[in-house]
Amino acid sequence: xxxxxxxxxxxxxxxxxxxxxxxxxxxxxxxxxxxxxxxxxxxxxxxxxxxxxxxxxxxxxxxxxxxxxxxxxxxxxxxxxxxxxxxxxxxxxxxxxxxxxxxxxxxxxx
Amino acid sequence: xxxxxxxxxxxxxxxxxxxxxxxxxxxxxxxxxxxxxxxxxxxxxxxxxxxxxxxxxxxxxxxxxxxxxxxxxxxxxxxxxxxxxxxxxxxxxxxxxxxxxxxxxxxxxxxxxx
Numbered sequence: 001x002x003x004x005x006x007x008x009x010x011x012x013x014x015x016x017x018x019x020x021x022x023x024x025x026x027x028x029x030x031x032x033x034x035x036x037x038x039x040x041x042x043x044x045x046x047x048x049x050x051x052x053x054x055x056x057x058x059x060x061x062x063x064x065x066x067x068x069x070x071x072x073x074x075x076x077x078x079x080x081x082x083x084x085x086x087x088x089x090x091x092x093x094x095x096x097x098x099x100x101x102x103x104x105x106x107x108x109x110x
Numbered sequence: 111x112x113x114x115x116x117x118x119x120x121x122x123x124x125x126x127x128x129x130x131x132x133x134x135x136x137x138x139x140x141x142x143x144x145x146x147x148x149x150x151x152x153x154x155x156x157x158x159x160x161x162x163x164x165x166x167x168x169x170x171x172x173x174x175x176x177x178x179x180x181x182x183x184x185x186x187x188x189x190x191x192x193x194x195x196x197x198x199x200x201x202x203x204x205x206x207x208x209x210x211x212x213x214x215x216x217x218x219x220x221x222x223x224x
Contacts, residue, residue: 036213043114043200043215044153087152097143097168098213100152 004088009105012078020073020104022088027068032091034098035062035073037084044087044100047073083108112136116201116216123191123223131186131219133201139214141204142184146170146197147218153200159184191223 005023012018024033035047048055048062050071055062061074075082087103117132135142143158145168155168159178173195175187184203188195201216 041218043202043218044213045215046212049212097155097158099155099169100145102150102152 004090004101006086006088006101006104008102009107011107011109012075014080014108014110015077018075018078018082018106018108020075020086020088020106021070022072023070024088024090025069027090033062033064033068033071034089034091035060036087036089036100037082038087038103039081039084047086078106078108080108080110082106114201114203114214114216116199116219118219119217120220121222123188123221125191125193125223127191129188129191131188131199131201131221133184133186133216134182135184135201135203135214136182137203137205137214138181139203140181140206141213142178143168143202143213144174144176144184144186145200145202146195147200148197156186156199188221193223195221196223197221 032049032051034049036044037047038044048057048060050062063072085103085105087100089098114135140161144156145153147153154170156170156174157168157176159165162178162181165176165178178184199219202213204211204213
């Protein structure tokens, strides 16, 4: 099963960009890379996902390495409301369930 | 839009009691699932369903039952509550499990077993 590795925690200053890394060296060709985040006392919420090309949406950008063995979630301008646990998840087989690891706890300092 | 609705939000049970956590979605999603999250940990899959009448076990199914009689509802039953089942429970749904679609989560149900 393809697994992801993320740092346990990261800190950022408010209004600065944040780059959250994720390693997935055993990713297969059909695995989508998904990012979810979980705000305190809430359920996870979708952030972004991609397959091969870099992706942008109103919340974030996803940069995927050319060999797809790593990816980076980019928050362009962190706010206090972005403090959360960020999960990098692979859909490790077509049609399989999401598997959540411990994620990266992002702290945003004012 | 209601999205995924879970009830109750908080519940305290005594060891050995049974109860049902309710989950409903109004998005006509085929796929529904239940996760549990213990303090400081990621989510672990309990049971899931890919459509009405079809359920399957996830990573930690012991002590839980599910059924899917309608597309909208996916209740989770605790048969005989144990302190080890103290956790936060999240219900989730998506249009289909067969592609990269977004999963939508409920707000969670906090369960304490004493």
